[in-house]
Amino acid sequence: MIEDLKIDEGRKRLYYEQGYWGSETLNDVWTRQARSCADREYVVDDRGHRYTYGYVDDAAARLASWLKDTGVEEGDVVSFQMPVWAEFCIVFVACLKAGAVMHPLSRAFNERDLLHVLNQVKSAAFICPAVSRNCRYDAQIAAVRDRVPSLKGVAVFDRDKPATAPFPLVERILEDYGPLEGRPALTTSDHVALILSTSGTTGAPKAVLLTHNNLIYSERAFTGELELTADDVMFMPAPLNHATGFNHGLISPLLLGGKAVLQEKFDASAAIDLMNAEGVTWSMGATPFIYDLLACIDATGKRPEKLRFYLCGGAPVPGAMVHRARERGIVLCEVYGSTESCPHVYVPPAYALGWNGRFSGRPFKGVEVRVVDEQGRDVEPGVQGEELSRGPHVFAGYLGNPEATELALSDDGWFASGDLCTQDARGRIRINGRKKEIIIRGGENISAAEVDEAVAGCPGIGDHATVGVPDARLGERICLFAVPADDARPDVAAVASYLQGRNVQKRLWPERVELVDAIPRTESGKVRRNQLFDELSLRLAGAAAEGEPGAAGAAPLPDATGADEPEGGAR
Numbered sequence: 001m002i003e004d005l006k007i008d009e010g011r012k013r014l015y016y017e018q019g020y021w022g023s024e025t026l027n028d029v030w031t032r033q034a035r036s037c038a039d040r041e042y043v044v045d046d047r048g049h050r051y052t053y054g055y056v057d058d059a060a061a062r063l064a065s066w067l068k069d070t071g072v073e074e075g076d077v078v079s080f081q082m083p084v085w086a087e088f089c090i091v092f093v094a095c096l097k098a099g100a101v102m103h104p105l106s107r108a109f110n111e112r113d114l115l116h117v118l119n120q121v122k123s124a125a126f127i128c129p130a131v132s133r134n135c136r137y138d139a140q141i142a143a144v145r146d147r148v149p150s151l152k153g154v155a156v157f158d159r160d161k162p163a164t165a166p167f168p169l170v171e172r173i174l175e176d177y178g179p180l181e182g183r184p185a186l187t188t189s190d191h192v193a194l195i196l197s198t199s200g201t202t203g204a205p206k207a208v209l210l211t212h213n214n215l216i217y218s219e220r221a222f223t224g225e226l227e228l229t230a231d232d233v234m235f236m237p238a239p240l241n242h243a244t245g246f247n248h249g250l251i252s253p254l255l256l257g258g259k260a261v262l263q264e265k266f267d268a269s270a271a272i273d274l275m276n277a278e279g280v281t282w283s284m285g286a287t288p289f290i291y292d293l294l295a296c297i298d299a300t301g302k303r304p305e306k307l308r309f310y311l312c313g314g315a316p317v318p319g320a321m322v323h324r325a326r327e328r329g330i331v332l333c334e335v336y337g338s339t340e341s342c343p344h345v346y347v348p349p350a351y352a353l354g355w356n357g358r359f360s361g362r363p364f365k366g367v368e369v370r371v372v373d374e375q376g377r378d379v380e381p382g383v384q385g386e387e388l389s390r391g392p393h394v395f396a397g398y399l400g401n402p403e404a405t406e407l408a409l410s411d412d413g414w415f416a417s418g419d420l421c422t423q424d425a426r427g428r429i430r431i432n433g434r435k436k437e438i439i440i441r442g443g444e445n446i447s448a449a450e451v452d453e454a455v456a457g458c459p460g461i462g463d464h465a466t467v468g469v470p471d472a473r474l475g476e477r478i479c480l481f482a483v484p485a486d487d488a489r490p491d492v493a494a495v496a497s498y499l500q501g502r503n504v505q506k507r508l509w510p511e512r513v514e515l516v517d518a519i520p521r522t523e524s525g526k527v528r529r530n531q532l533f534d535e536l537s538l539r540l541a542g543a544a545a546e547g548e549p550g551a552a553g554a555a556p557l558p559d560a561t562g563a564d565e566p567e568g569g570a571r
Contacts, residue, residue: 004400005209020217022213023189043259046262049086056093060096066173073124075101082128083129084239084245085159088104089250089260092250097183099185100125103117115144119148120400124153127157128154129158130156130164131158139164155173192396194246195208196339198445215247218392219247235283235307236248244284261275268293284313286314290321298328308349314475316334316432331352346362346364359428363427367390371386371388383422385422388415441478442475455480458495462484464481467532469512490515495510495513
């Protein structure tokens with residue numbers, strides 16, 4: 001069992017007394033729903049796979065038998081790198097049945113990423129597809145398998161193409177193994193259920209620890225505030241390793257006994273068709289999803305017939321977009337949270353139009369929010385400061401990183417988000433920006449420092465630094481400020497070519513390059529990114545006044561990047 005949790009005992013007792021936390025684990029919830037909703041569909045994907053609660057329960061119990069046979073014990077971490085497939089549900093439920101900690105990974109992780117995170121969390125087992133979207137996942141894990149000492153077993157799905165690495169096939173496991181009987185004997189609601197990866201300001205990945213109580217409280221509060229029922233159908237296009245995709249796309253429907261509809265690669269027109277075919281009533285994701293959805297409605301005239309509201313996270317929602325959505329029959333509501341703090345502030349659907357993008361929302365019941373200055377003192381209503389939250393939603397620390405845990409989480413349970421906001425006298429929050437050097441592109445957190453590191457050594461580039469450039473669709477894109485190293489004038493294409501040659505993930509490729517004489521820095525050498533952002537704003541305003549193409553957005557990427565696909569909705 002993972003033991004290095006930071007949970008204040010007094011707060012813990014209070015949450016139990018108030019009924020926000022309880023004794024049920026996610027496995028207990030699943031078992032109850034699987035029995036009462038056995039013939040009801042739990043998950044459908046855009047590849048034609050439809051699984052009932054009963055089918056997922058049986059398949060997961062068989063996969064859990066294999067996990068146990070492999071040597072996975074209660075409290076061990078099981079990592080899985082899965083696309084947005086219905087089979088994802090079989091894997092995570094198998095973890096629950098085995099008493100293992102779920103650890104979903106980004107489908108974009110390469111060999112280097114896998115080697116780091118699997119050793120970071122000491123994974124006992126790993127599950128992935130053989131191939132998905134031209135990536136051989138079985139080959140990636142085969143390349144690092146022997147360098148992860150904790151790894152006891154690997155299994156692969158060969159749904160699309162046959163596996164080439166000599167690992168057991170999940171399809172064969174489901175035929176050969178009987179269902180695992182009984183429930184985990186040691187796992188309680190206070191134990192870690194889920195590990196999600198996030199990036200900090202230095203670019204170093206951190207493993208966020210979320211307990212069963214964290215997840216159950218957050219999603220029950222979320223669905224309760226929205227008055228969702230078992231008859232509601234959720235549409236989720238975001239990756240399932242994100243808090244948005246996993247927590248809201250799969251856990252929320254599970255708690256309700258409802259259905260989740262998945263789309264592997266977001267396409268607005270196909271999404272509307274799928275929503276209408278499945279009777280989708282609500283959805284959630286980053287701003288690019290709703291941006292494209294509204295554009296498709298305008299272009300084609302077709303619309304989601306039963307979609308009541310769309311929850312938007314990852315960036316503040318402009319009032320103009322709220323009105324535009326409402327005119328097309330969709331109530332657009334902002335939601336705010338992070339991987340560490342889950343959504344804990346939201347705009348109730350009844351107030352979406354009236355608040356008109358002026359507020360990011362109000363806290364859920366049971367959640368406290370403070371706004372503090374640099375010295376940690378509460379500020380007056382309307383004064384900007386850092387957002388802090390406390391409640392049954394807050395994570396239990398970063399695995400193996402007590403220093404980061406201490407910086408982010410106080411002894412009495414306050415989580416420092418690093419986000420700047422204001423709060424009015426009625427408790428309504430407006431998120432304004434970030435203290436952290438993080439670019440939120442399509443709902444995905446991208447460390448500016450990580451981009452800076454990747455670009456280092458690029459021909460023609462000397463000193464450099466990265467900021468976010470505002471973008472109507474994605475919220476932000478990556479802008480690189482660079483001091484030319486010689487007479488060359490490096491552009492987006494040159495930087496992309498260099499990063500491609502170094503096998504750097506596409507999500508870290510700059511989408512705009514601005515040349516400067518010097519990078520502004522403090523006496524200690526830290527980049528003054530606020531000055532760069534101010535300079536960028538001036539340049540964009542000047543370019544717009546002169547009518548230059550693309551002045552209000554980012555330069556287009558080379559065709560090979562594929563970087564326009566949004567990744568999720570959590571900060």
